[in-house]
Amino acid sequence: MIHVVHHPAYVSPAPARSTYRWGKNGLIRDLLLEEGARIAWHQPEAMPRHWLEAVHDPDYVAEVLEARVPPEKTRRIGFPVTPPVALRAQMVPAGTWAAAHLALLHGFAANTAGGSHHALAATGAGYCVFNDLALAAVRLVEEGTVARIAIVDCDVHQGDGTAALTAGRSDIATYSIHAEKNFPVRKARSTLDVGLPDGVDDDGYLDTLATTLVPFLDDVAPDLILYQAGVDPFAGDRLGRLSLSLDGLARRERLIADLAIRRGVPLASTVGGGYGDDALAIARRHVDAILTLGTAFAPIRTGTPS
Ligand SMILES: [Zn+2]
Numbered sequence: 594m595i596h597v598v599h600h601p602a603y604v605s606p607a608p609a610r611s612t613y614r615w616g617k618n619g620l621i622r623d624l625l626l627e628e629g630a631r632i633a634w635h636q637p638e639a640m641p642r643h644w645l646e647a648v649h650d651p652d653y654v655a656e657v658l659e660a661r662v663p664p665e666k667t668r669r670i671g672f673p674v675t676p677p678v679a680l681r682a683q684m685v686p687a688g689t690w691a692a693a694h695l696a697l698l699h700g701f702a703a704n705t706a707g708g709s710h711h712a713l714a715a716t717g718a719g720y721c722v723f724n725d726l727a728l729a730a731v732r733l734v735e736e737g738t739v740a741r742i743a744i745v746d747c748d749v750h751q752g753d754g755t756a757a758l759t760a761g762r763s764d765i766a767t768y769s770i771h772a773e774k775n776f777p778v779r780k781a782r783s784t785l786d787v788g789l790p791d792g793v794d795d796d797g798y799l800d801t802l803a804t805t806l807v808p809f810l811d812d813v814a815p816d817l818i819l820y821q822a823g824v825d826p827f828a829g830d831r832l833g834r835l836s837l838s839l840d841g842l843a844r845r846e847r848l849i850a851d852l853a854i855r856r857g858v859p860l861a862s863t864v865g866g867g868y869g870d871d872a873l874a875i876a877r878r879h880v881d882a883i884l885t886l887g888t889a890f891a892p893i894r895t896g897t898p899s
Pocket of ligand 1: 748749750823825865866867
């Protein structure tokens with residue numbers, strides 16, 4: 594059984610004049626529903642305001658929750674923050690936090706949204722409003738659930754917001770493997786950054802991932818991995834620049850799962866980037882990632898079936 598966190602508020606109506614494709618989260622839900630009893634569904638509650646304020650500037654939190662984000666921040670985010678978008682922004686980080694708790698119980702769990710790794714303290718950016726990865730990680734260590742977290746970000750874009758929001762913390766380490774020439778132009782400093790040249794293929798990507806992530810995890814020795822499983826390194830992605838095949842993405846998920854399983858470290862995944870005209874194909878890639886990760890973890894589960 595694969596534990597999946599989802600909330601109806603993830604599926605927000607598209608704000609007027611938004612070029613961001615809003616259908617993805619609903620399609621991910623629909624494809625996972627087709628898996629039937631294999632999926633155990635969980636619904637988060639909205640993240641309390643003071644948890645949001647532990648990572649984001651309280652003025653920015655107020656701007657989002659009251660749906661009055663100023664125009665320059667709206668431009669950086671890439672879509673207007675309407676009341677449904679604000680509710681979604683409050684729900685998604687709670688989903689990543691809930692997935693982490695489920696992973697600690699079951700080995701693996703997935704949030705059907707999240708991976709909002711460009712959001713910064715006082716503004717969103719790059720289709721990200723609040724940074725669910727940083728919010729969940731900070732909350733998990735501050736509530737005493739775990740002592741050390743590794744955030745592993747395999748989105749094709751650098752996890753700049755996550756790096757900035759967790760900089761200087763000894764209890765949260767960040768790893769980002771990304772296309773060096775891609776957005777954001779100005780990179781932040783993760784604990785470990787692996788910038789790839791354009792056009793890297795499956796073997797080049799997986800080889801670099803293995804040779805950099807293994808020592809990182811050995812070094813950090815995390816109690817939990819938060820995994821941003823962006824599918825935009827795919828060759829056909831509109832905003833990609835890398836050349837992974839579908840098989841390469843599946844091999845990536847198995848490698849990530851293996852590294853966690855061998856260390857006995859629970860892993861919670863989020864979605865992430867995935868861009869193009871065919872929203873169903875993109876949703877399929879996200880669901881494939883969740884199912885591949887969940888399948889890899891399945892044999893190691895212990896205790897009574899749940
Ligand atoms: Zn991306």
